[in-house]
Amino acid sequence: MSASVNHLEQRTQDPSEVLDQILPSAITLAMMLRHRKMAAWLRAEYDGYQDRDQAPPYRRDLPGHIVARSPQYGWIPAPVNEQQKQAFGHLDLLDGTKAMEQICIAIKKGDGNRVSLAREDMIVLQQQINLSAELAINLSRDVYARLLRTVRGTVYLWAQAVMAQGLSGDHNHYSPEERAKVADLDDPQRFWRQAMEQVDTLPVADVKPAGFLERMFRRAG
Numbered sequence: 559m560s561a562s563v564n565h566l567e568q569r570t571q572d573p574s575e576v577l578d579q580i581l582p583s584a585i586t587l588a589m590m591l592r593h594r595k596m597a598a599w600l601r602a603e604y605d606g607y608q609d610r611d612q613a614p615p616y617r618r619d620l621p622g623h624i625v626a627r628s629p630q631y632g633w634i635p636a637p638v639n640e641q642q643k644q645a646f647g648h649l650d651l652l653d654g655t656k657a658m659e660q661i662c663i664a665i666k667k668g669d670g671n672r673v674s675l676a677r678e679d680m681i682v683l684q685q686q687i688n689l690s691a692e693l694a695i696n697l698s699r700d701v702y703a704r705l706l707r708t709v710r711g712t713v714y715l716w717a718q719a720v721m722a723q724g725l726s727g728d729h730n731h732y733s734p735e736e737r738a739k740v741a742d743l744d745d746p747q748r749f750w751r752q753a754m755e756q757v758d759t760l761p762v763a764d765v766k767p768a769g770f771l772e773r774m775f776r777r778a779g
Contacts, residue, residue: 564726661702711757
């Protein structure tokens, strides 16, 4: 088992590399460095979160648009006020990065992904707006892309910090002295908070939307 922090940092900037492939390599590096907190965060991002309280803030309370299904026009904006938008128009995204990346790839720029409202919330909101139509939340592609950029950015910043301590190149193992140099970097919260603040300027890759043929073959499959 070997790992290269340089290669990992470069992969976060490569749009042909997906997080589904990047994160297992990052977990390997974290375990070799004895970064148990970082490894646990990476696994949670890869597998998804069971409980919203365990999820970082970049995954919680994400804004969407409430839409209603019209028999004549399909999905259209629901007649809700600002208070109802705040109460019902936000979602937690707890799925693993692979599922979210696949959603983001499938959505064209400018479009979104429709998620059904929880049944209890739908009943309450239907009563409030006097509408019997099915209701859902439409999350824009940008919401998914920003979350995924935050995860990539966290790995990028962590890798850069490790390299700054002189631990570059391929390694089959790290000595106790080398691990001690980077022991204080086993702090995922430090890096994901930094990534949240710098998400628009970090040199990490965006998720590329699928081309026309890719979308057609995905539908056929």
